[in-house]
Amino acid sequence: MQEPKQNATRPNPFKTLYGRFLLALIIVGIIPFALIGFVIVNIETRALNDQSTRELTGLARGLAGELDTFLSELLRDSQAVASLPQITSMELPTQEAILKDLFVHYSNYGQMAIIDLSGQILTTARPQELINISHITSFQNASTLGQQSWVIEPGLFSDTLVLHMHTPIRNASREVIGILGSPVPLGTPANILAEIDIGGNGEAFVLDEKGLVLLHPDSAVREARRSYAQWIELPGEGSVLGVGTARYTIDDEPRLAGYAPIPNFGWTVVVDRPEAEVLAPTVATQNLAVAGLLL
Numbered sequence: 001m002q003e004p005k006q007n008a009t010r011p012n013p014f015k016t017l018y019g020r021f022l023l024a025l026i027i028v029g030i031i032p033f034a035l036i037g038f039v040i041v042n043i044e045t046r047a048l049n050d051q052s053t054r055e056l057t058g059l060a061r062g063l064a065g066e067l068d069t070f071l072s073e074l075l076r077d078s079q080a081v082a083s084l085p086q087i088t089s090m091e092l093p094t095q096e097a098i099l100k101d102l103f104v105h106y107s108n109y110g111q112m113a114i115i116d117l118s119g120q121i122l123t124t125a126r127p128q129e130l131i132n133i134s135h136i137t138s139f140q141n142a143s144t145l146g147q148q149s150w151v152i153e154p155g156l157f158s159d160t161l162v163l164h165m166h167t168p169i170r171n172a173s174r175e176v177i178g179i180l181g182s183p184v185p186l187g188t189p190a191n192i193l194a195e196i197d198i199g200g201n202g203e204a205f206v207l208d209e210k211g212l213v214l215l216h217p218d219s220a221v222r223e224a225r226r227s228y229a230q231w232i233e234l235p236g237e238g239s240v241l242g243v244g245t246a247r248y249t250i251d252d253e254p255r256l257a258g259y260a261p262i263p264n265f266g267w268t269v270v271v272d273r274p275e276a277e278v279l280a281p282t283v284a285t286q287n288l289a290v291a292g293l294l295l
Contacts (some may be wrong), residue, residue, distance in 0.1 A: 039058040051236045052278040054187050056198075056258030056271045061243070061295040062217060063196060063204055064269040065259040067189060067215075071265060074184060075148060075165060082167040082180040087114070090169070092123050092179055099125040110155075110162065113181040114169070117143050121181070122137060131156065140178060142166035146176045152186075152208065160223075161186050161214075186222065202273040207232060209266040242268060247275070 026194040070274045081087060086098040092114070103125035106112070119134025133139050133156065141149035148167045155162040162183045169178040193204045194217035204213035211229025216222040228248070235242030242261035247254065257272035 013247060052256055052273065053258050056202075056256065056273065057243065057245060057260065058258070059196065059198065059204070059271045060258045060260040060269045063193070064262045065272065067192060067206065067267075067269065068262045068264055070165075070189060071262070072107060074182070075150070075167075078165050078167040078180060078182045079148060081106070081112070081182070082169045087169060087180065088169055088177070090114075096123040099123065106182075108184060109182045110185045110188075111181070111183055115139065115166075115179040115181050117176065117178065119143070122178075129157075133181070136164055136166070138164045138166045139181070142168050142179050143176065146170075152214065155183070155185075161188075176204060186215055187219065190217055190219075191221065193217050196271075198271060198273060200273060200277040202271065202277075204260070204269065204271045207234070207270060208270045209234065211268075228270065231257075232259055232268060232270060235266055246272075 007082055022274060039155065052234045081102055086094045089095070091224040095114050099114070103109070104111050111128065115133060117141060118135075119132045121128075121130045121133060124130070136151065136153060138149040138153075141147060143166075146168050148165070150163060150165045152161055152241055153164055154160065162185055165182045165184065167180045167182070168176045169180055171177050189206075193206070193215060196204050198204060203216075205213055205217075205221070205293050207228055208214040210227070211232055212225045213222060213229050223225075229249040231246045233242060242259070246257045246259065248257070249255070254275040255272045256275050256278055257270050259268050259270045261268050
């Protein structure tokens with residue numbers, strides 16, 4: 001006796017009570033839950049972006065003030081040295097002796113030198129070749145205009161950039177009789193950048209007036225001189241304060257940044273972090289929303 005054939009057609013699951021309940025659960029529960037999750041992720045993302053850029057800008061402002069103070073003190077120290085009687089005497093043995101003593105206390109300078117008005121180095125704190133430096137812009141301004149001047153140019157004996165500082169030496173009649181040279185290796189102020197704790201893979205660096213990297217804790221990055229002018233609003237015409245935030249991609253990695261100017265030098269401090277680190281707290285919420293949608 002043959003068994004009755006079973007019906008091969010399966011019933012529509014959504015016509016059963018269980019199917020209708022499941023459909024209602026999806027429409028009323030899971031989909032709204034997932035959508036709410038994505039909304040929360042979006043809100044969290046914006047909040048974290050805003051919070052991070054405020055923190056980065058605050059760090060940039062503080063660091064800009066610290067660097068401005070540091071560099072201004074170097075200029076004032078050079079003025080103080082140039083006004084010492086042993087320096088204004090223009091007696092080479094006396095000048096050489098005092099420079100060697102002072103160099104121990106002013107260790108941020110890479111050298112201290114006395115230069116005549118033709119640009120010829122007369123004596124130095126550290127032994128070096130006594131060459132003519134009349135080609136350096138800051139020396140030209142100091143000797144012809146009688147004003148303390150500085151410029152970023154390659155060092156005298158290498159292509160490494162140096163902050164050249166030149167200060168007029170005056171006699172009792174206030175006539176310029178010589179120039180004090182006090183160059184500062186850019187690695188010296190860059191050490192200040194290395195001390196700031198940004199967290200994770202954050203970085204702090206300084207751009208020059210053209211938007212090129214000038215100071216960076218990593219000497220290789222400093223020498224590469226990458227331009228950030230397309231992302232950073234530089235101080236000057238069209239920028240009242242030179243303070244702001246930016247988002248850019250470096251080596252295929254999106255980064256968030258805050259920046260602020262160093263007022264007396266025309267430079268800009270930038271503090272940035274990878275965007276992935278900033279948004280890391282939203283990952284758990286996003287994963288939960290995706291799981292709810294796929295469930």
